[in-house]
Amino acid sequence: MSITFELKAEPRSDLGKGASRRLRRAGQVPAILYGGGQEPQPLVLNHLDVLNQLKNDAVYSHVLTLKVGDRVESAVLRDLQRHPFKPTILHLDFLRVSADRKLRVHVPLHFVNAETAPGVKQQGGVVSHALIDIEITCLPKDLPEFIAVDLNGLSLGEAIHLSGVKLPDGVELATHVAPDSESDVIVVSIHHAHGGEEGPSVVAPTT
Incomplete structure (x- = not known):
């Protein structure tokens, strides 16, 4: 993981929906930091800084450096809320x-x-493409930026299921999936183009 992400935050004491609306109007984003056996910590971040970091999709699958006042925390972005039609982050x-x-x-x-x-x-x-991401478990040192799904050798009418995705060393699926079980869903498949029209997903390899 050669890419590093750093976000600056400040502790937040003014809580509630009204306070959150005021923060957003002032160009800030309310957030919460939790886990690690510690109490949840309400935070506030600069909205423009957050948007700039989110331009890189890798931010979602990296351990972030979160500077909270005068201390540094290691964290992952667990969830975010976006405005339904404005380019605005509501909460992190x-x-x-x-x-x-x-x-x-x-x-x-x-x-x-x-x-x-x-x-x-x-x-x-x-x-x-039936899935665009999968849920995994691993130690922070083993967290991959992405997981490659190789379509080499895949013929018409064939599919790669969740159990067939090759995971890096130290990485496991968050939920055990047995081959041919109901939970062994299709990840990607190749099928006929109906009536000469473009299928539900165009051929465009992601690298």
């Missing part, structure tokens, strides 16, 4: 990170070799 949830305690987080999937998969290149199929 941060989870404290301990080196010896496993994280439970969602990590994005990157689909590779889609254009060269036999079902696309030779059989004219289209790729359908």
Whole structure:
């Protein structure tokens, strides 16, 4: 994980919906830092700084450096609330990170070799992405920026299920998935283009 993310925050004592609205009007974002066996800490961050950090999708799957006043915390972004139609962040949830305690987080999937998969290149199929991320558990040191799903060798009518996703060392699915069980959902598949129209997901490998 060569990328580093740093956010500055200040403790917040003025709580409640009215206080949160005032903070947002002033260009700030209310937040909460919790976990790690400590009491939850209400925070406030600069909205513009938060938006700039969120431009990089990797921020969602990295351990962040959170500067809270004169101390430094390691945390992951556990959740955020966006305004339904404005480019505004309404609230942030941060989870404290301990080196010896496993994280439970969602990590994005990157689909590779889609254009060269036999079902696309030779059989004219289209790729359908059923999932864009998966929930995993791992120690902070093993947290991947993304998980690659390789479509090399995938033919028309075939699919990769959750149990077939190859995970990096030290990483496990948050929930055990047995092959061919109900929880073993499809992650990605290749199918016919109906009526010559574009399928539900165009072939565009994510790298």
